[in-house]
Amino acid sequence: MKQMNIVAITGMDLTYLQENLPKELNNRIQFHWFKSSKEASAHLANADVIVTAGKMNPDIMKQTPNLKWLQTLSAGVDKLPLQELAERNIVLTNARGVHTIQMSEFTLSLMLQWVRKTNLLHERQQQHMWDDQLSVGELYGKTIGIIGAGAIGEAVARKAKAFDMKVIGLNRSGVPHPAYDSTVSGEEGLVYLLSQSDFVVLLLPSTAKTKGFMTKEHIALLKPNAFLINLARGDVLDEQALITALQERKLAGAALDVFQQEPLPADSPLWSMENVILTPHIAGSSARYTERVSSIFYHNLVAILEGSEMMNKVDLTEGY
Structure with a gap:
């Protein structure tokens, strides 16, 4: 043979x-x-x-x-x-x-990093500053919207439920899934998810159909206090529209592991924005x-x- x-x-x-x-x-x-x-x-x-x-x-x-x-x-x-x-x-x-285990853990770590202000606490430590008046948040009772409710999305949902969060999942079919409190589909479902969520996680594959999935208009639907996490691909959202929304404080913050151009250019304003957490496409690393x-x-x-x-x-x- x-x-x-x-x-x-x-x-x-x-x-x-x-x-x-x-x-x-x-x-x-x-x-x-x-x-x-x-x-x-x-x-x-x-x-x-x-x-x-x-x-x-x-x-x-x-x-x-x-x-x-x-x-x-x-x-x-x-x-x-x-x-x-x-x-x-x-x-x-x-x-x-x-990627299911490491990316779902990474998602929760980013949300905790944001609400517990660990970046700011680390800065205070470097400055030898004892700031016991710093106000921090929590995940309890918050709503997370997962766009791309596949295996990774399901793992994120299960971990989010352990923090007593409400979970909305968007998939192509809209068929209910036990990991989510509600499952939506289509443009109407996307609008609902974006308008209701305190955290939005992008987990879409990069295909001809998903390029530019999150438009300027979609970003405008997010709550002013919402936090967007993109672990999908840089081309699934309008990066410039996101930057503008963050600069104008129409969106509270974002965590980005993927970008339209990688490595992220040195002159990108994202590097110096205090309401942005950047990581170098390592969410799936383990x-x-x-x-x-x-x-x-x-x-x-x-x-x-x-x-x-x-x-x-x-x-x-x-x-x-």
Whole structure:
């Protein structure tokens, strides 16, 4: 039986993935890991499988005539050649679900950081200032609106309920889900969620349909005391409209992990705004990331070898 040739091209540390490959696969595959496409070039012509971390040099498609399956170690697929994959009937699977724990914890940490004013308290500490008159808030009784009520959204909802928050979720169907107090859909549902929420969390995938999802008009619907968290992609909202709303105090604050341009340009006003928390696209990071994504890859590797059902197959037309 011909061995399946797998070529991983990523700067991610795949030591765990390599060392824990199921033993029964040892004689059925050849696994090669390279940090760049240039290093991998000699192996691409024979590659049956490409493993990537979410981005791929477009030239790779021209060098892989035998490619049958592309596994991305990220959830987002917006930086992959979806149209060409579809034209060549190449299966694409992603790491959907691998971010659920860390991103839901990160969301709660940002909300707590905001209401408990930990940034300001840290500044006071650096200034050796004892300010016991500082007024802080709480999450109890507040409403959180989750836009993109998938696996991560559900995990955020369950954690928010532990803080006695009210949870509104927006999904495509509007079908009720036990993790949410109410589930809405469509433009009418979005307007309701934005107008009712004290915290709004964006967890949408980046697709042709979600680009520019949050418009200037939508941002204007938020409460003046609302706090917006974007952990989706920078292009799902009107970044300039958000900056203006924050500068004019029409919106209390925001936490942004993703931006229209990354790294965030040094001249962006977001860097110096006291009502903004910035993080460098690390909401999904975890010391256990490779371990979790490896289990998805192992499952799919066995599935493609044995003709069984693969998990996390991406609809190449929809982009998720």
